[in-house]
Amino acid sequence: MDGTAMEKGNEGISDDSQGAIFESDSEHDDVDDVGTGGNATEINIMEGATFRDVNHFRAHLQDFVIQEGFQIVRQKNEKARVTVICKEKGCTWRVHASPIADGITYMIKTFNPKHTCIRDLDNKSATSKWIAEKISPSLMSNPCLTVKDLVISVRQNFKINILYKRMWRARNMAIEINVGKYNLSYAGLPNYGDLILQKMPGFIKGCRPFIGLDGCHLKGRYGGVLLAAVSVDGNNGLHTVAYGVVEVESLGDSSVDLSPTFIPDRQKGLSDAITTFFSQAHQRVCCRHLYQNFKSKYPGILLRDHFWATARAYTTVHFEREMKAIKEINSEAYDWLDIQPPKIWSRHAFDIRAKSDHITNNTAESFNQWISKCQEVYGYIRGYDPTASRFD
Ligand SMILES: [Zn+2]
Numbered sequence: 001m002d003g004t005a006m007e008k009g010n011e012g013i014s015d016d017s018q019g020a021i022f023e024s025d026s027e028h029d030d031v032d033d034v035g036t037g038g039n040a041t042e043i044n045i046m047e048g049a050t051f052r053d054v055n056h057f058r059a060h061l062q063d064f065v066i067q068e069g070f071q072i073v074r075q076k077n078e079k080a081r082v083t084v085i086c087k088e089k090g091c092t093w094r095v096h097a098s099p100i101a102d103g104i105t106y107m108i109k110t111f112n113p114k115h116t117c118i119r120d121l122d123n124k125s126a127t128s129k130w131i132a133e134k135i136s137p138s139l140m141s142n143p144c145l146t147v148k149d150l151v152i153s154v155r156q157n158f159k160i161n162i163l164y165k166r167m168w169r170a171r172n173m174a175i176e177i178n179v180g181k182y183n184l185s186y187a188g189l190p191n192y193g194d195l196i197l198q199k200m201p202g203f204i205k206g207c208r209p210f211i212g213l214d215g216c217h218l219k220g221r222y223g224g225v226l227l228a229a230v231s232v233d234g235n236n237g238l239h240t241v242a243y244g245v246v247e248v249e250s251l252g253d254s255s256v257d258l259s260p261t262f263i264p265d266r267q268k269g270l271s272d273a274i275t276t277f278f279s280q281a282h283q284r285v286c287c288r289h290l291y292q293n294f295k296s297k298y299p300g301i302l303l304r305d306h307f308w309a310t311a312r313a314y315t316t317v318h319f320e321r322e323m324k325a326i327k328e329i330n331s332e333a334y335d336w337l338d339i340q341p342p343k344i345w346s347r348h349a350f351d352i353r354a355k356s357d358h359i360t361n362n363t364a365e366s367f368n369q370w371i372s373k374c375q376e377v378y379g380y381i382r383g384y385d386p387t388a389s390r391f392d
Contacts, residue, residue, distance in 0.1 A: 042067070042159075043063045045108065045113070046111060047108055047109070047111045048108065050106065050107045050108075051105070051106040052104075052105065052106070053105070053106060054082065056106065057097055057108075058082065061082075061084065061095070062130070063158075066126045066130065066158060066160055067158055067159055067160065069160055070086055070115065070125070071087040072084045072085065072086060072087055073085055073087050079099075081096065082097050082098070083095070083096045084096075086115060086117055088115075088117030090116065091115055092112055092116050093114065093115045094111070095108060095112075096109050096110045096111070126160055128166055128170040128173055129170075129173060131162060131166070132171075132173035132174040132177060133174075134157075135154065135174045136174040138150075139171065139174045139175060140178045143178075145171075147167050147168050147171055148164075150162075150167050150170070150171055207233050208231065208232050208355040209231075209261060209355070210231055210261045210263070210354040210355070210358065211230070211261070212230045212231070212262075212361045212362075212364035212365075212367075213228070213230075213262060213274075214227075214361060216368045224246060225245070225246055226243060226244075227243060227244055228240060228242070228364055228368065229242045229364070230367045231363070232363060240367060261282040261284060261350070261351055261354035261356070262281055262283050262284070263358065263360075263363075263364075271283060282350075282354065284344050284350065284358075284359070285340075285344050286359075287360050288361070291304070291308070294307055294333070294337065297332075297336060298332070300329075303326065303333055306329070307326070309322045310322040310326070310337070311345055311346050311347070311359050312346075312347055312359065313348050314347050314348050314357075315348050316348055319349075323337065345359065346359075
């Protein structure tokens with residue numbers, strides 16, 4: 001997201017509005033330890049309270065005003081004194097603070113906590129920018145937090161209600177605070193790739209030559225498809241061999257001197273590409289998809305049980321016994337299955353070099369499910385330079 005769009009996004013609730021206290025960003029940087037951290041401690045204002053300096057006091061006041069959900073007007077806002085009243089005409093709420101003898105430490109000299117105005121429930125003082133700064137640490141440790149999660153969390157921690165749309169903008173700003181601009185993040189990819197090569201020497205040494213392929217659509221600003229090749233390591237844990245972001249799923253240009261076993265998702269194009277680029281490779285079909293096709297023609301619990309028993313058969317004897325059972329129930333179902341080469345769907349006929357007996361594409365699908373909550377975030381690694389052509 002670019003800065004201009006963000007500022008426009010504030011729609012009149014920018015820090016220049018009467019309700020805000022900060023005069024500039026740099027002032028706010030000085031007071032980053034005030035009222036942050038997202039705990040539920042109530043923020044109080046009382047006569048005689050002291051603050052490190054004028055900025056410390058301003059930040060505290062900003063947090064207080066947001067907690068209480070009203071807007072203020074600055075009558076005086078300078079180093080020598082700060083006087084602030086409630087924005088509503090005729091309301092008696094007022095606070096006045098000024099430095100003590102050292103000229104720096106700030107003290108609240110007078111405070112009238114009583115509002116005579118009718119309170120507005122929409123908390124306009126909580127600007128997107130303010131919220132973004134409050135939520136960015138939580139979003140850093142858990143990038144999967146949704147707008148809804150954040151609305152609830154801010155309600156609990158700051159006792160204020162934020163409308164969904166404003167929180168959506170705040171979340172985008174917070175992500176930008178944490179990971180930088182969306183459109184520039186692509187530049188970080190080469191370093192990221194180097195790091196992966198360094199830390200994870202990889203597939204060839206530690207994995208079974210068995211690769212599940214699948215793609216999922218990205219929800220981020222630039223869309224696209226995240227393709228993943230997922231293998232199984234010696235401990236049968238998932239290992240992501242490769243992933244990349246493309247505009248559409250299509251043929252790439254690569255060749256690898258390997259003879260692994262692939263289990264692509266059900267797309268014909270992927271299967272053709274494997275044949276083209278990995279001429280030595282074996283392929284399996286995902287039996288869940290095969291069964292969906294089978295079931296649409298030949299439904300029934302009995303046939304289902306025999307189908308899966310056939311797919312899981314470790315020996316030819318077992319396989320043939322199950323096929324025979326299917327033939328006795330429905331000879332057309334048998335003919336349909338008999339056309340499928342056993343080496344692509346039944347364990348007894350798999351290439352043993354794969355050292356894996358997976359009959360479904362659950363490795364790649366588990367990976368997709370795992371990242372599904374973060375598909376938007378993954379969109380960020382994408383980015384692109386708007387001045388360059390889009391997919392070069
Ligand atoms: Zn008031």
